[in-house]
Amino acid sequence: MRAAFGFDLDQYLYFGGYPGAVSLVEDEERWAAYVRDSLIETTVSRDILLLNRVDKPALLRRLFELGCRYSGQILSYQKMLGQLQDAGNTTTLAHYLELLAGAGLIVGLQKYSGRAVRARASSPKLLALNTGLVSALSDLSFQSARGNTEFWGRLVETAVGAHLFNGCLGQRMSVWYWREKNSEVDFVLQRGAQLVAIEVKSGRRRDSLPGVSLFKRRFDPDRVLLVGGDGIPLEDFLTTSVADLFPASA
DSSP, rough: OOOSSSSSSHHHHHHOOOOOOGGGGTTTHHHHHHHIIIIIHHIIIIIIITTTOOOOHEEEEEEEHHHHTTTOOBOOOOHHHHHTTOOOHHHHHHHEEEEHHHHHEEEEOOOOOOOHHHHTTTTOOOESSSSSHHHHHOOOHHHHHHHHHHHHHHHHHHHEEEEEEEHTTTTTEEEEEETTEEEEEEEEEEEEEEEEEEEEOSSSSOSSOOHHHHHHHHHHEEEEESSSSSSHHHHHHHHOOOOGOOOOOO
């Protein structure tokens, strides 16, 4: 990470590695203002509102902020509507999430089920596509964020998910999450019939991984990966091509 962006892994996780903002990281207020005004607002205004019909631009902006606040968490559309306090509907929210994903801001990952119809009906897992978006909209400084286990865990999971999603773009690969009652797998990577289950050890996880065990029994993935902890070091994972996470074909 240092070779690519000029700073270490923790700084990359917090600041997100936007090239235009790297020179501002020593002044965190200027950095956050740059991300909010020059990156987020410009992208929303130019790449979304100018090119698409959006009947409720304020709702779209609030949805983006919600996605950053809950990045890495599964949230039903009904709960989103309650949080947003808007008279919109789930179809509108799903459409706005697609617009935000197309602009590279946030995405709503769908649940893996092996059946496309059920996947489309699932509650999305909100995911910011750059950790800098989450940090810039938070009230935490870099030092405060590093001392906040819950927030830092969200940054780690967001970084892993964004790496997977961005690595799948333009490729015949896709990324999902999986959950059954209280059992969950953070990310499911799919290429054709190949499946890779990925669990992130972010510091806010329990030592046992019951979701992975149940997923293995249910879907028999080709590979199971643990990122962080005793698994793959986070920096190694983030510098590995997503295609290389699949086992080599026999």
